[in-house]
Amino acid sequence: MKILVVGGGGREHALCWKLAQSARKPQLFCAPGNGGTATLATNVPIAAEDISALLAFAKSESINLTVVGPEAPLCAGIVDLFAEAGLRIFGPTKAAAKIEGDKAHAKRLMREAGIPTAEARIFEPTVQEVAFEKYSKKGDGPRPKIETAYDMAYRYVVTREEGVVVKASGLAAGKGVFVHEEPGDALLTLERLMVKRELGEAGAKVVIEEILLGPEVSVLALVDGRNIYILESAADHKRLGEQDTGPNTGGMGAFSPSGLLTESDLEIIERDVFVPIIDAMRREDVIFKGVLYAGMIMTAAGPKVLEFNCRLGDPETQPLLMRLKSDLVDLIEATIDGRLDEVSLEWDRRASLCVVMASGGYPGPYEKNVPIEGLAAAGELVDVQVFHAGTAVGPGNEIVTSGGRVLGVTALGDDVHLARGRAYEAVRAISFKGAQVRGDIGMRVSNR
Numbered sequence: 001m002k003i004l005v006v007g008g009g010g011r012e013h014a015l016c017w018k019l020a021q022s023a024r025k026p027q028l029f030c031a032p033g034n035g036g037t038a039t040l041a042t043n044v045p046i047a048a049e050d051i052s053a054l055l056a057f058a059k060s061e062s063i064n065l066t067v068v069g070p071e072a073p074l075c076a077g078i079v080d081l082f083a084e085a086g087l088r089i090f091g092p093t094k095a096a097a098k099i100e101g102d103k104a105h106a107k108r109l110m111r112e113a114g115i116p117t118a119e120a121r122i123f124e125p126t127v128q129e130v131a132f133e134k135y136s137k138k139g140d141g142p143r144p145k146i147e148t149a150y151d152m153a154y155r156y157v158v159t160r161e162e163g164v165v166v167k168a169s170g171l172a173a174g175k176g177v178f179v180h181e182e183p184g185d186a187l188l189t190l191e192r193l194m195v196k197r198e199l200g201e202a203g204a205k206v207v208i209e210e211i212l213l214g215p216e217v218s219v220l221a222l223v224d225g226r227n228i229y230i231l232e233s234a235a236d237h238k239r240l241g242e243q244d245t246g247p248n249t250g251g252m253g254a255f256s257p258s259g260l261l262t263e264s265d266l267e268i269i270e271r272d273v274f275v276p277i278i279d280a281m282r283r284e285d286v287i288f289k290g291v292l293y294a295g296m297i298m299t300a301a302g303p304k305v306l307e308f309n310c311r312l313g314d315p316e317t318q319p320l321l322m323r324l325k326s327d328l329v330d331l332i333e334a335t336i337d338g339r340l341d342e343v344s345l346e347w348d349r350r351a352s353l354c355v356v357m358a359s360g361g362y363p364g365p366y367e368k369n370v371p372i373e374g375l376a377a378a379g380e381l382v383d384v385q386v387f388h389a390g391t392a393v394g395p396g397n398e399i400v401t402s403g404g405r406v407l408g409v410t411a412l413g414d415d416v417h418l419a420r421g422r423a424y425e426a427v428r429a430i431s432f433k434g435a436q437v438r439g440d441i442g443m444r445v446s447n448r
Helices: 010-019 051-060 071-076 078-084 094-101 103-113 127-137 149-158 183-195 263-283 317-323 328-337 375-379 416-429
Strands: 002-007 027-032 065-068 120-123 164-168 177-180 206-210 216-224 228-230 239-241 245-248 253-256 289-299 302-309 351-358 384-388 391-393 399-401 405-413
Touching: 002 010, 002 051, 010 027, 010 317, 010 328, 010 384, 010 405, 027 051, 051 071, 051 078, 065 078, 065 328, 071 078, 071 094, 078 094, 094 103, 094 263, 094 289, 094 302, 103 120, 103 206, 103 263, 103 302, 120 149, 149 183, 149 206, 164 183, 177 183, 177 245, 183 206, 216 263, 216 328, 228 263, 253 317, 253 416, 263 289, 263 302, 289 328, 317 351, 317 384, 317 405, 351 416, 375 384, 375 416, 384 416, 405 416
Parallel strands: 002 027, 002 065
Antiparallel strands: 120 206, 164 177, 164 206, 216 228, 216 289, 239 245, 253 351, 289 302, 351 405, 384 405, 391 399
8 A cells, every 4th residue: 555645744754653553554655754754654855735746646656545744735725636636635625624724714614603712803805905906016006095904904903902813814834823912012913914925925814813811722633524533632832932932833842632621621622613613614515524623722711712724733743643543544544435433543541742842043044954963862762752843864864954843752651741751851862953942841731
């Protein structure tokens, strides 16, 4: 069996690691892959967003199954493209992936379905504004003065008395959410997103919502179009600095189980979040198949949804797959075929925790091709797995940095605190110039 994993981060290394353990003994390919996937799969130099080239490769290599990691190719329609060619692929269609690709769309669906979420306003360019923008770009004279989406968002924020969250509606690689305790501070973010377009078209449309208070949790589920299978809980740390300070990142660490959710909580979340959102998509003739991820805040009034993702989280995937004992290939195929009601997942009852080691300067500019030392020593520790994210194989076959988040050092332990100790022991064995590591991953664990 030949399996192609699309992506090149820590999530994709974890996927390759777990798929390689399947009783099906698959031959693995990873596009584009990284220094870690190279030890398990054949890395293919095709970008995850180049879906036409990926299709051509899958056809030429007679790939039996493609597993998509990142959101960008899903939102670009890779599943539709492969399905039209008669190839098996795991993930939601372009229409279903819009739940992540357009936060404004997701917010509207949540409102229609009555899903608990933050109060929000959506600001997007009108048809007239888009037309005038095209007019001015042609050089046909000065742009006529109209009230823009930015103007309306600005006016809304200056009337607020409490802090707000500003979200770029489009895909921003986990860096499009800005929390401002003082509403006035959000005005610069609006300018950066909507006027300067620092995140490109992702920031042309924004969602401005209230700040929700409480611990954050991640709830992921396999969905086969009609059945929903909630996975073990997880929690991640989005902010760069300790005690959740600094800018948002793609994630600086994660652990599972979260310790914040009871069985009753999960039943409520399945009933009040997952079932209604799947039904809301179905009413629009959209059938969701793949992984649906709900990022949530456990508020005093109960769980509320921050956002939906259409794929496995990164770095939540790393501790989750460390705990998964079932055959991942079988689970993926059951999801594709609509047979989730026939499977039962088996989990390691121990906890798992992942600590991200990032490049100096991340989430801003950072240096690449920095040699990494100590990987072998860390990998020899009991119940430790070092998942590569932003790494590459250097000219002398040494592992060097190539991205912002470089490694996801992951460990198992009888509880989160013991897993944490093992993970940080491995972190201390690894070094590279400028490495950034949060020292408080998993410390704020509830015993609910």
